[in-house]
Amino acid sequence: MHFEILVEDQTGQKALENLVPKIIGTGPHTFKLHPYKGIGSIPKKMTAPTMAKMQTLLANLPGQLQAYGKTFAASASQAAVIVVCDLDRNNKNTFLCSLLSILQACNPKPVTRFCLAIEEGEAWLLGDIPAIKAAYPHAKDSVLNSYVNDSICGTWELLADAIYPGGCGKLKSQGWPAWGNEKYYWAKKITPYMDVDCNVSPSFVFFRDQLRNLAGSSN
Numbered sequence: 001m002h003f004e005i006l007v008e009d010q011t012g013q014k015a016l017e018n019l020v021p022k023i024i025g026t027g028p029h030t031f032k033l034h035p036y037k038g039i040g041s042i043p044k045k046m047t048a049p050t051m052a053k054m055q056t057l058l059a060n061l062p063g064q065l066q067a068y069g070k071t072f073a074a075s076a077s078q079a080a081v082i083v084v085c086d087l088d089r090n091n092k093n094t095f096l097c098s099l100l101s102i103l104q105a106c107n108p109k110p111v112t113r114f115c116l117a118i119e120e121g122e123a124w125l126l127g128d129i130p131a132i133k134a135a136y137p138h139a140k141d142s143v144l145n146s147y148v149n150d151s152i153c154g155t156w157e158l159l160a161d162a163i164y165p166g167g168c169g170k171l172k173s174q175g176w177p178a179w180g181n182e183k184y185y186w187a188k189k190i191t192p193y194m195d196v197d198c199n200v201s202p203s204f205v206f207f208r209d210q211l212r213n214l215a216g217s218s219n
Contacts, residue, residue, distance in 0.1 A: 001215045003031040004068060005082045008039045008057050011184045012084060012121055018191035019124075023208050029215050036060065039085050042098055057085055062102050068110040080111040080214050084207065087116045089152065111214070115207040118150040122159045125186060127201025131193035136163040150202050156183060 005020070007013050013035040020031050040056025065081065072079040087095060099114045117123050125132060129144050143162035147153070156179075160168040164182065171179045196208055 001029050002079045003082055003211065004034065004079070005031055005084060006034045006057060006064065007084045008036055008086060010035050011187050014184055015121060015124065015187040015191050016084070019194065019196060020211070022196045023211050024215050042102065062105065065103055065110060065112060066106045069106045069108045072110050073108045080113065082211065083112065083114045085116060086120045087118045088120065092116065092118070113210045115210060116203055118203040119152045120155040122156040122183070123150050123201050124199070124204040125190050126155065126159060127199040127204050128194045131190050131195065132163065134193040135190045139163045149200055159186065
């Protein structure tokens with residue numbers, strides 16, 4: 001099975017560079033990651049072509065899925081599209097319905113799975129506290145142990161309070177470039193230690209199992 005994986009940004013790309021091989025192995029399955037510049041919003045016209053000037057995931061999703069449907073029409077059992085994005089503060093069911101409506105507008109439809117990190121990608125890191133402790137031995141146990149998996153709580157801020165000197169407040173005071181770079185560094189540093197079979201984030205487990213189920217069905 002070959003996976004085309006669409007992600008919001010370079011932080012997601014860095015995390016999945018390390019995690020996907022742990023999930024599907026290093027062969028015979030293959031994957032390619034496509035990072036965007038944020039999540040953006042779904043265009044009003046579902047048949048809109050890929051928007052080169054709008055380099056966000058959702059703005060380009062209708063055109064991308066339509067193109068994949070045509071490209072993989074003859075090899076649907078050997079290729080799949082995985083869309084990975086944050087739920088943020090959206091209603092899960094409503095947001096999933098919006099994503100599925102994009103897929104339904106495609107003819108033909110590519111094999112596609114929508115995998116939402118709940119609330120944010122850092123939830124997948126927090127699903128493996130031993131990995132966080134391995135990367136950051138001085139992480140605050142009291143903060144990490146207060147986290148409820150996949151809760152809507154300000155996920156990246158909680159992780160910052162656990163591992164960043166001065167916590168979330170210190171990091172936020174430096175502005176977006178600083179905390180964006182720090183989130184990328186967390187993904188880079190923590191994911192090599194992660195055990196994908198022991199992760200307790202339900203949204204990560206869903207992502208992992210979707211990949212494995214698709215890979216198994218292609219054997």
